[in-house]
Amino acid sequence: MRHDHLITSKQLSRADIETVLDRAAEIDADPSAVADRHANTLLGLLFFEPSTRTKMSFETAMKRLGGDVVDMGSIESSSVKKGETLADTVRVIEGYADALVLRHPRQGAATMASEFVDVPLLNAGDGAGHHPTQTMLDLYTIRENAGLDDLTIGIMGDLKYGRTVHSLAHALTNFDARQHFISPESLQLPREVVYDLHQSDDGPGIREHETLEEVLPSLDVLYVTRIQRERFPDESEYQKVAGEYQIDLETLEAAADDLTVMHPLPRVDEIAPEIDDTAHAAYFDQAHNGVPVRMALLDLLLADGGDLDE
């Protein structure tokens, strides 16, 4: 299977994913080997909504490969304000760059945009749609810390609105992973996501929980997400719910010694800072893993033919 664009992690088979993760691991082990590999390559950055972290990570990845970026900047100062369509914008910026990264608030924007350009386009998040590079760096982090075979993972927090979570959960159905979803009832996985996961899964399956206690001891990985204040009608309701899904050293007493704690960051109060210095904490490594993973994806898409499984 060949890919010219990266729109969703769903387009990737288990073999494709392993190709990317293997390449990322090679790069991570010896970044200097690729430091000039894509010299004279320009990556066009089209961020139609702010996402500093993702943008910096892509920019770093391209520069660590010897290339550079050209950035459309904020849409406030762009032609978009004059009524230009997304199709026109990507066709113009395609002329400046050898590949494009698109972030857009509208679901489906990346697919649509990819139809208008000849250079590889990478989706950096399209509304409630997909964010495949986040999923790949999550998978990479899980593989580095706990392995993707015979994995037991807990995914906790806001499971209703979390695009990251849906995408990761789907990708994990390709592997031998037991998935536990832990959230307040009001922030459970949407029913269609649960249905979709059950359909896709050929592994040990998924289960839903309201408390962490019942599954914590069995977990290899605990993936924590932020519960957003604005999801709740009032502050006291938020405080009550959010407090139950925060973890600290005391919480982790019931966990396995080699439990890996992940978080897509930024965090607010979900993980107590006292965990940062323990061997459990993998969330800063996880953020840093965005660089080798995006380097691998860019390297594979920019290679002759733009083929993710060369």
Add this chain to the structure above:
Amino acid sequence: MRHDHLITSKQLSRADIETVLDRAAEIDADPSAVADRHANTLLGLLFFEPSTRTKMSFETAMKRLGGDVVDMGSIESSSVKKGETLADTVRVIEGYADALVLRHPRQGAATMASEFVDVPLLNAGDGAGHHPTQTMLDLYTIRENAGLDDLTIGIMGDLKYGRTVHSLAHALTNFDARQHFISPESLQLPREVVYDLHQSDDGPGIREHETLEEVLPSLDVLYVTRIQRERFPDESEYQKVAGEYQIDLETLEAAADDLTVMHPLPRVDEIAPEIDDTAHAAYFDQAHNGVPVRMALLDLLLADGGDLDE
């Protein structure tokens, strides 16, 4: 003739223009030949008003020559807000860069600024003044598609406020070009521009029209510009006028098969998307041509002595 700065296309003779266009064509044919030509060169970007497209194109051009940019960023966060004069700002930033690109809302700003700096300064638009790199990329696109000899061009839309149009029309008086200007009466070329064109022209001359029909069959190139809503007292007036200066496949039935359609972009409704996939459409190429043309200009100005006709 020597130029240390590029302030207006009026400073360029026909021979100068051809030097630039020839160099751009060479670069376009083999960009890799110049990929490291200006390594270690920094271009300072001073955009006192937003112009993402022009800025990206300059940035791409400098990077495609092996160099890099330093960007003053938006004036909201700059020393300009503290009351610094333009003369002081350019003198400080001159210390960071090997050449400067200036965009400024005030007519004459580029000339004034150029008097304070020793490095080459390129005008990227100064209010109702000049925008010579836009004119050069327009000329380049015309030459590539229809040639600049024995040319019949129609320029349509907002001819009153369009700086791009005045500058292009003036530059075309250097060539054997018949120019037709098509616009509603309220958006005709200013009388002083018409006078100036008649004075400069030694070719077949210029004519003004209110409808496209009467000239369309004779045209080699149709250059369409955007009619801005805000020029009209009310929406219905705008709709009536704008509608008459929009083109679609049906409009083009009366045109020559090899008519080239150009537009400085962004477009709104002036050119129907159904034209995009026809051989007429040159507007995306036109935008992309900004890169080799700006590479040529930078290359010539950065060469020893900063001489546009080396």
Add this chain to the structure above:
Amino acid sequence: MRHDHLITSKQLSRADIETVLDRAAEIDADPSAVADRHANTLLGLLFFEPSTRTKMSFETAMKRLGGDVVDMGSIESSSVKKGETLADTVRVIEGYADALVLRHPRQGAATMASEFVDVPLLNAGDGAGHHPTQTMLDLYTIRENAGLDDLTIGIMGDLKYGRTVHSLAHALTNFDARQHFISPESLQLPREVVYDLHQSDDGPGIREHETLEEVLPSLDVLYVTRIQRERFPDESEYQKVAGEYQIDLETLEAAADDLTVMHPLPRVDEIAPEIDDTAHAAYFDQAHNGVPVRMALLDLLLADGGDLDE
């Protein structure tokens, strides 16, 4: 003495300062010798408040050493808005970069941040705290123009709120410098700064004045700072005071022929433009000196072991 971070110029001994200034002078004399010295190096820019000039200078310095930058951008679009702590932000961005530059409105921010990262961190100003690279470029400019031995310097303007001034004054106590402070009574040096200077000084000492006249003839260097309108209750009060601390050609008739005039820029009315073309004016050179000085600091901190006095 070794330094992994650059937080304040107070951490630098006279020998350290001279190491930096010597390295800057070497670089200034032959920038091409270091043009690729830090190829493949990325400098992370974290500006929690706008400071275009300082940011451009750091960016230029890194690029003149062959490296590149990754910029967090404005905090409006960053994770900071989602409630992320400074400690988390620096730990994430540390993963993208080989060194960090931090500007933050809160005093002490640089020290705190430096405790969380393993890469060198350079303080680019932390509130009313320190701004060591500004001090170093001021010292470099003084040394180039008047020498740091047997120096008589006047520092004039807003001495109360000027972080730049306090830091420079302190650094000068390492040298054989006679310091005269000239300001309206309401903008005198804070008493604790005066006390601190007297404690540190082993040279010919400091004195305070209300008018320039009494010391001007004796000065080697006159360092002028901006008096900010907003420090005064009303406009007329400001005009009266500010006017007394502005200089023009007439003022300088009483000065030595080789007086060097400095200003951290931007200036408003403190120095008349007619001085710009005289041999007195060193303020644009001073701004430009930020580049070799920051190149020297980056070079020393990025060298194996990150040692400012290698």
